[in-house]
Amino acid sequence: MKTTYIKISLLSLFSMTAIVASCSKLLDEKPNQSITTINTLKDLQGVLRQPNMISFGGLVNIGADQYVHSNSAYSTMAINFQNAYRWDKDALFDIWSGAYRGIYAANLVLTEMERIKEGTEFERNDLRGQALFFRAFSLYQLTQVYCRPYGPDAQTALGLPLRLTPNVEEKISRASLQETYNKIIGDTKEAIGLLPLRNIAINLPGKISCYGFLAKMYLSMREYSEAEKYSSLYLAESPQLLDYNTLDTLANPSIPRINLESTFDAGMTSVSTNAVVTANPILIQSYHTNDLRKKVLFMINADGSAVFKGSYFRSVSNQGYCGIATDEVYLIRSECLVRLNRIEDGLKDLNYLLVRRWKTNRFTPVQTTSKEDAIQILINERNKELIFRGTRWSDLRRLNEDGANISLSRTINGVTYNLPAKDNRWIWLIPAEVINLSGIQQNER
Template structure:
């Protein structure tokens, strides 16, 4: 039994933060979380739940590149990830798998404890809020795992393996990779529970709310290519909150012009990456060239390195961390794309134009028009590319668009060697950390 527990701790890497909380409570003669206040405290440890989103999905895309000197100075695993190698791309400990499942375990602890507290007339609102937060966070982390370690969702490949679905805190339950389809079913189920339980407005956007859960459901269904449902949940989100930041009101010359917790943010979370920050990471020149002269994103998002290259400064965190939460601009673009795919072009363009009016210099933007479905859709996808860079969304966007025959491939060079990741390659499902495979016996991605 001791061997099994130790093995589970290595593979699942769940218990560190929860143990710390429980140890603190034991000093007050309380060894387990017993009240809703205790459970909310578990969910308010933002360094465990909000601020540990992984960077693998962004390092693996084409938003940013490194020159040979900067890449050569990075650790071997980061160089391997950057060039799409099939081994040694994650650290052995403290890696993306660890942070993902540590957060999931935290939510399972909360959900098991809240079931013992019970819901009453007196605590109903607080009880619902706490449980809704736990379901939201569990769904978000399982979803991120599917994006990184699973293939694109596709009904023609129901046996594709995704990630283990951990729905309880018992370390003795072995981890088994569920299929991609099963993973999405679980994510949707958890988010539907969250939608029912969460309040219309959270006390702070570091906690999820009903609009945030609707927005995340729209993201889920978009990545499943279930566009009618994605549009439905985007509608629900935007009917509750649809504020946009007018970029004309920003100081584009600031080091980080966009403030943290701004009015567009529905739920705040972020990832860090020394490899991608603007001291090393250079914005893809082809991406930078997409922005027109009067597009304020060209100066709000990018810092001029004075040597023909540009860094990214447009994070919704207001600093060098990379925003990966849920925001109104993403949901608006989801709805616009889904409307275009349904042939509702005037409505799709209305959403797109509303967004872009807040992004261009005042009185310079001319509304986009069109009656060709493919042209309108292409325009919306281009603006999605320009608006949502460095949020951890490009990776899954490419995977799902390649299922629509987009044929998007990546190419990079390092020390004169060209590396490629071809459209629909198995390389779009990153290898699971070797230590997890070794100890747990999970099947590795091909």
């Protein structure tokens, strides 16, 4: 029996119906695309290597505080961007479909591999590991937007619909947050046992990128021993960092497209429909004069405003990056070591990173014996290093779970909009079409 795979447009169609109970109306639409028959592992690899297989909407960046819009820039934005920018209680912004497109593709590969028996053990393991990772990675991105932060109530808090087959007609409700995180971790750990250390392309995962992903996962869960464990496994295999002294700070971009720090390449859409994204002046002012990141990551205009140019995403220099990179893993391990009362070891990692970000012979190593001071320094450095990586939103959410009580505010046309620390708007609404078609529970407002 042959299985038919309809290219890009049908995957997009499935992504819109990824959790629906009845999607016959949508499935009746006939895409005007070629049809390829899946009969080989090469065909299945093609499913996972489609453009934007892992590319997410920028909600995790839109809600955070790393950028600002002028009144004039705000007025030219699409309505959904405006609503998200001011954290409107009814703001609807769809990254659900893109993520579930990746989940559908991964499920298709995992299912069809049971039918297709060709290939060596290495080839089959590699392909299965890729699919498991892509599914886990997509689910993780969704948790940072549509679920509450991981905490003691994870057993009862709402997670995601765990769709594990390509059958879009199957009715699935939202799992608990604990079940969702368990699935993400389980898939990734299984992938580690299947994948090569590095893969043949930067947009395909290997063991190293799985280690880095688990370090991110466990940090978001505030499980610091596990996050330290996987960050150390990563850094044992991929410790190299860029020395910003070797980069052309006047170039756009300054970050080379072939970037030795990026071990898994994945991008996010911009935080605006405008081409130019202006950094938050408070962030720009936080860089020391000798800190090269200010000029490597931003173009500084005559008026002092700064435009982002420093994405690690290899395709677009001003687009968000949500892949796995070594600089972030050093910061993860550094924070975990400090939180585990190994302050000196944690600051050693931080200083190893920062000396490669400052002008040669101008950096004074960070020193403190205060755990609280060290943590605050690390949070500030994460904000300065990981620009438009989606990490700032996740950091603020997890810090508030620990009682940091961080609120955000924006002023637009003289009106100030606030996002208090305990507000439900730290969890975005699931797109209305998904709710209407599937009947799954919407997030509270």
